[in-house]
Structures are given as C-alpha cells and as structure tokens.
Amino acid sequence: MELRISHLYPDLLNIYADRGNIITLVRRCRWRGIAVRVEGFGLGEEPDWHAYDFFYISGGQDREQNLVCRDLAAKGAGLVEAVQAGAVLLAICGGYQLLGEYYRDAGGGELEGVGLFSAHTIAGEGRFIGNEVIETEFTGAPLRIAGFENHGGRTWLGEDTRPLGRVIRGHGNNGEDGGEGAVRGNAVGTYLHGPLLPKNTAFTDELIRRALAHAGADTELAPLDDAI
Amino acid sequence: MSRIHDRKPVMAAKIATARLVAAASARTGHGGTTLPGRLVLRLDGEISSRLCRRLEQGVVFVSATNGKTTTCSMMALILERDGKSIIRNREGANLASGVATALLKEARLSTAYEAQLGLFEVDEAALPEVAKNCQSRALMLMNLFRDQLDRYGELETIAERWQRMLMRMPAAMKTILNADDPLVADLAVGRGGGVVFFGIEDQGAFSPIQAAADSKFCRHCGAAYDYQGVFMGHLGHYRCPDCGHRRPRPHVLARNITSEGMQGTTFELVAGEEAVAVKLSLPGLYNVYNALAAAAACRVLDVGLETIAAGLADFSAAFGRQERLQVEGHPVVLMLVKNPTGFNEVLRTLLEEPGEKQLMLALNDAIADGRDISWIWDVDLEPAAAMVSRAVVSGTRAEEMAMRLKYAGLSPGRLEIHRDLAAALSAALSRLEPGETLYVLPTYTAMLALRRVISRQFATDGRLEDLVWS
Structure with missing residues (x-):
C-alpha cells in the first residue's frame, strides 16, 4: 500500500509556505512506516483523479491564482468526482476560494469557481491578518486548531454547508458569522495557514486516517512523540 | 513679511x-x-x-x-x-x-x-x-x-x-x-x-x-x-x-x-x-x-x-551580516536571516564549510520580523539538518523553529530550546569545543536584542557602540 498525494499547482500556489503541510503529511506517514508518494500537477496537466487518496491545493499571488482559475475550470469536474468518491482534499486560502462557486473582486468582476464547496467569496475592504484559533469537531471531539490568516476575501457558505469550526480568536470566513472554513465529506477548505498541519497534529492525523481509509488500508495510526 | x-x-x-x-x-x-x-x-x-x-x-x-x-x-x-x-x-x-x-x-x-x-x-x-x-x-x-x-x-x-x-x-x-x-x-x-x-x-x-x-x-x-x-x-x-x-x-x-x-x-x-x-x-x-x-x-x-x-x-561586514565576534573566547558569526531566500543563501554558505556545525537559531515574530512565521517552512532546511551537530533555538517563537528543524530531519536529541536569548547563548557556548565556531542565525529583532545581551552579559571583543545602535 502506498498513500498517494496529489499536490495541485505547487509552482503557482505556494505563497504562505504551505509546503510545510506536505512535508508534515509525508513525515508523519513515514515515521509510521506508511509509504507515501507526492506528485505535483501544473497548468495544462490532467491527473488521473482516481489514482489519489489526498489532494492538496493552497493559495498564490493574484496573477498566479488567475492562471490557475482558468485551468481548474477545465478540469474541476474530475476533482469533484474524486472527492465524492471519498478522496481527502485540503484547500487552503486561495485554493479554498477557487473551489467555491465564485469569487467577486472589488470591481464587481466574477471569477467562476469549481463549485466543490457551496460557498462564494467577495473581496472585502482591508485584509484579515493575524493569528487565528478555531474549535472544530472534525475529529469527532471538540478540538482547537491554530494558524495564521491573511485574506482580503470574505467567504459565505451556502445553507447546506458546514464550516470547519467556530472562530475563537481571529476573523475566519468573513469576520461576521463566526465560522471558519468549510467541510464537505472528506473535503476541507480553510483560511488557516501557518502552516496548518505541523501545528495541529490531531487534525493532521485525522486527515491521514481518512486518506488511508480511501486507500483501503488499516486506519489505526501508531502514536508519535510530538514533544519538541 | x-x-x-x-x-x-x-x-x-x-x-x-x-x-x-x-x-x-x-x-x-x-x-x-x-x-x-x-x-x-x-x-x-x-x-x-x-x-x-x-x-x-x-x-x-x-x-x-x-x-x-x-x-x-x-x-x-x-x-x-x-x-x-x-x-x-x-x-x-x-x-x-x-x-x-x-x-x-x-x-x-x-x-x-x-x-x-x-x-x-x-x-x-x-x-x-x-x-x-x-x-x-x-x-x-x-x-x-x-x-x-x-x-x-x-x-x-x-x-x-x-x-x-x-x-x-x-x-x-x-x-x-x-x-x-x-x-x-x-x-x-x-x-x-x-x-x-x-x-x-x-x-x-x-x-x-x-x-x-x-x-x-x-x-x-x-x-x-x-x-x-x-x-x-x-x-x-x-x-x-x-x-x-x-x-x-x-x-x-x-x-x-x-x-x-x-x-x-x-x-x-x-x-x-x-x-x-x-x-x-x-x-x-x-x-x-x-x-x-x-x-x-x-x-x-x-x-x-x-x-x-x-x-x-x-570591506568586512555590515551590522550582523556575517559579522565575526569573539564571545567568551569563542568565535561567533552573526548571520541575519529575514526571509526564505536570505536564509537559504546563509545555509548554502554554511554547507560549503566542511564538518558538522554548532548553530543557534533565534526566531522572533515582532512586526519588524513579520508576525507570520510560516516563512520558515519555505526555507530549505532539509539538507542543512544533516550538517548540524547541535542546534539551540531561541526567540519568541523558538518552539516553531524547533518543530521546523524536527520535520527537516534533525533528531530531537540535537535540539535545545531556550526562549530567552541569554540562556540560549550560554547553552550554545557551553557546548563548543575550544576554537569551535558558533553560527548564530537570528531574525531582525532577535539580532538587535542579542547584540544588547552580548554587550551587557558576555565578555566580547565587539565594541558597545558597534554592537548597539541607539
């Protein structure tokens, strides 16, 4: 068994050192003797969506995000199908926005998203920047997770979509409704970087467990010594 | 008028x-x-x-x-x-x-x-x-x-x-x-x-x-x-x-x-x-x-x-950029690190030197350093982890730097954490063999604070007015 991770647009969407998330996924698998492989996909490349247990997409600068947006529109359906079939997805910041229904910029122009999350994002005045803490039930019990947010977009969830958690400190999706991120099955969108996964290992291990389940492997994870 | x-x-x-x-x-x-x-x-x-x-x-x-x-x-x-x-x-x-x-x-x-x-x-x-x-x-x-x-x-x-x-x-x-x-x-x-x-x-x-x-x-x-x-x-x-x-x-x-x-x-x-x-x-x-x-x-x-x-x-060195000092009789090199590219280049230079090295890394998250410390994950620390005999980490976000080093492959046994800069420097100096160099990689405000600490609490050849600018 080998856990297969697809890192979408690593050359374009990598602005907040989110590769720390990939490093963490790989290390925490290998420390437990779980084989893992990461493959990157760029513009114009079409991955075999069903060959992966875990998809990862983060944020980039505006220019790069616009390039990705056009590319992703052409192949988003494959990603949605894979997620519906139980693959895990983690989308951070710009990647989270791109997977919603649309993004409306300050001039009123709209970029169409993939629609994987029932959510849309509207450019706001001023950016939400700073350390953020939320409480989530993603692992089945209340869990606090921490990260850093830096976004100008305000994201609003559709009524049928649950946030990843409630904001304890910081702004979250829109600074108003107290929600942070979005969850659909095994797909998670969030504004938390920092990076997210090395800091929040219980959350990380839950993602790994779900990816292992998708791979049809044993989901029992050996404990790791996370003391530093 | x-x-x-x-x-x-x-x-x-x-x-x-x-x-x-x-x-x-x-x-x-x-x-x-x-x-x-x-x-x-x-x-x-x-x-x-x-x-x-x-x-x-x-x-x-x-x-x-x-x-x-x-x-x-x-x-x-x-x-x-x-x-x-x-x-x-x-x-x-x-x-x-x-x-x-x-x-x-x-x-x-x-x-x-x-x-x-x-x-x-x-x-x-x-x-x-x-x-x-x-x-x-x-x-x-x-x-x-x-x-x-x-x-x-x-x-x-x-x-x-x-x-x-x-x-x-x-x-x-x-x-x-x-x-x-x-x-x-x-x-x-x-x-x-x-x-x-x-x-x-x-x-x-x-x-x-x-x-x-x-x-x-x-x-x-x-x-x-x-x-x-x-x-x-x-x-x-x-x-x-x-x-x-x-x-x-x-x-x-x-x-x-x-x-x-x-x-x-x-x-x-x-x-x-x-x-x-x-x-x-x-x-x-x-x-x-x-x-x-x-x-x-x-x-x-x-x-x-x-x-x-x-x-x-x-030309020798500007303020904290590959600046050489003697501290408590040990050679110390201050190498400011502010962003991924600068940090990568400092590491690349260190890797060109043969042998394992004693490092002190000090990560602060004041406004002048950047409140968001995620940038340390953009630094290619993986090849560097192999050349470190011991790393003392310090600064307001010392634990985050320790975690980064751990995920880069440095065994926790080679890591020591002291948020306090003076304690960290003492610990790092105490591990040196005679004549061995300590490489200190601080972020900006950590460098300023460390210079004050050195000038006040340690024996050094650095002149006070060079170490600390008002």
Missing part, C-alpha cells in the same frame, strides 16, 4: 528643532535615528526633498528585499576612498523618518552641506513616498523576494508601485537594475537610455531551483520562463518562450566566481571594456550581488574600477 522671505528662517528652525530632539534622544538612548525626522516631517512633509537639493552631488536611493545594508555600506566605503563625503542613514532607520533624520543631522542652518552626496537605503514599501520629490541622481533596485507578506503584500504589488514611481522620476535620473531578477529588470520599460543593468554571467554558479522561488512567470504574457539556470531564488538567466521577453545584457557583470566558503569569494568584475579582479572577504553569491550592485552604482557616480575593487577588498 512674504512667505518666500519666510522660508530660510523657518527651515533653520526645523533643523534646530531636529538637533535638540536628537540631542535629547541621544541622552535617553532611544529613537535617535528616527525621532527627529519623524517630528520634523509632521511640520513639513517635504523636508527631505528640500534638504536633498542642498547636496552638491545629489542623492542615491537603494532599495531591495535583500542586501540593502551591505550594499550601502560597501558603497560608502568605496565613495569615501574616492574622496567623496557622504551622508547616509543607518540600517533599521530606512523609512521616511530615518532618511529625514540623517539629512537633518548633518544640515547647516542655512547653507549647503559640507558633505557632497546622500546615500540612503530605503524600505521597499516606503520607497515611492520617500524618493518622490527628491530629484535623485540615481536610484538602484536590487531584487524583490517574498518577505513578510503580512506587511508588504505581494511582490507584484510592490513592483507595480515601483513602476509608477519610476514613471514620475526625472529623465536625467539614472536607474540601476538587477538584470537577473525578471521583476526588477522589467522596470526599465519606459526609463529610456538612463538604465544600467548589473548581473552575474558565470553559468558555473547556477544552483538548483529552491522552493521559495517567485516570479517564475513572464510579466508580459504569463508563460513560465525558460530558465537556463538560477543563482538564487528566481535570480538567473531567463527567457520567455512565448513572447521572447528576456534577461537584458548587464553593463556591469561578475564572471569567473570562485567561492572559498566562509573565507570569502573572488570574481572578475567587468564594466564595459574594463575588468578587475575582486577579492571579497564575505561568503556567498548574495554578497557577489551586493558587491556588483555597489560597483554598478559607483560606476554611475564616476568612480574608477580600481578604486571600486580596492574598496570591496577592504
């Missing part, structure tokens, strides 16, 4: 005010490098541009993400050797207030300066405002790397602001640009003939592409650049396969670069038909860029190539 008639006495009053404030802040030991300027700027937002006009040979502004301080220090040394007297601001005082303070400090009440030339390093975000009306003689833009996104925003935003600034600058102003940085080189568009490019020609110095590389896509058409090779970050020899946009040919260039690890670097400096051998006592390709930039700017100021080479050979 007419307003025009009024002007000189008013200016003299402002200068006198600044002097009083400077004297008072020198006594209290705080704010001497920015406070006088900050106060006078409130009375007169144009004070710097007015004072700049009193400098006989004009002013030069230098901005970049990395290398401002070292480059300006090199330039100052060369220009002084050339017989020019200059006014400059001190590193850390590189916003409008720091520039104004430096100008006010040396100003005479009503006449021209004794010094001939102003040389100012300016924060990349502050530059358009600071340089706006200064009738600068030359403006040098060295590079743009990702740095403190929470403070500066995206690189493109800074580049666009620089572009708009350059469009408003007088045609007579020389623009000195790094040919190897596509984002910076492209600012030549619309500047006409007054552009001087510098760059590295030595293809033997190409290195593997790093994780934090930015600006890999053409500014004109969005296609991925074809890189023949990169020197650091996204600096290299690039060409757009779609629209043909490419690296300009540099006027001032470095070739035949030989690294001697921490001992320094030698290269051939070429300007037009002339060439000289340069021996730098600073390590790393980033210092070749700093030296090249300094050389290009000094050429624009009509300094001879031999004088430039001699000045560069004499």
